[in-house]
Amino acid sequence: MLQYAQNRVHGIQDLERKLNEFGYRVGIRALELIMWREKNVRRETRVINMLYFINSTVWKALFGRVADSLERSTENEDEYMISDNEPAVGKYISVPRELSQLNCGAFLAGIVEAVLDGCQFPSRVTAHSVPIEGYPLRTTILVKFDREVMEREERLK
């Protein structure tokens, strides 16, 4: 899949955008299916529940385990971070030196964005690699919700 994308793009940003699109296609379908398989089928209307659903249920369905952390950004109220120490998508991909900026987490970001979008939480989702001791592949997915989502959240409180 990566090779397919790489042969059709110019530059890293383009490649990440492509991966993002692939992820989006997966996410929008995954949402419906995973929700259907849940014990009580429901719609998420609140931001925290939604993120928690992604963090645990979606991750478990896609990669067999829960993502490693879910935290709220200290600087901005509308930013949340989901981190995975060893994302399954990057595990067996060796990134050539000239593409060292590339992060295959872009695919994950696409999935997360689609799930949020599907539940009516429009947002901007980006992936960043944040290597820490012992986990060189650690990837953080940064979710920045649109203003209207935060306004609605205020109303629903």
Place this chain on the structure above:
Amino acid sequence: MSYYFVIVGTKDNPVYEAELGVPVGRSDAQLGKRHLNQFVAHSSLDVIEEMMWSTNALYLKTVDRYNDKTVSGYVTPSNVKLLLIHENKADDGVKNFLTECHELYIKVLLSPFYEPNMPIRSVAFDNKIRMAARRYL
């Protein structure tokens, strides 16, 4: 008893519609009222949009009434709306029917050749919906 079922996509576009349980030799008077169903369904979308944030259940029960017709709504996790216009009271049959339709919709959605919000033209899907209607309504 006649029913009108419609699936509305995330961009408020019609995805699928069907008239169910209409007798074959129907009168012209009935024929003339068919477009009314579309108006009723359309006007109930606003009500659904308001209601969907107050609960996180998928099935919204009766959302709107128009003369003798009742509109039942169902919203899937990815915000696709299933509407059924019927004349009798909303009961378990309606709920079961909409749940069944949701499952059928998921099966269509999982096809890689189907993009979200695309009209569903599959004959098999149509048949299954009609079968579900016969079973539950």
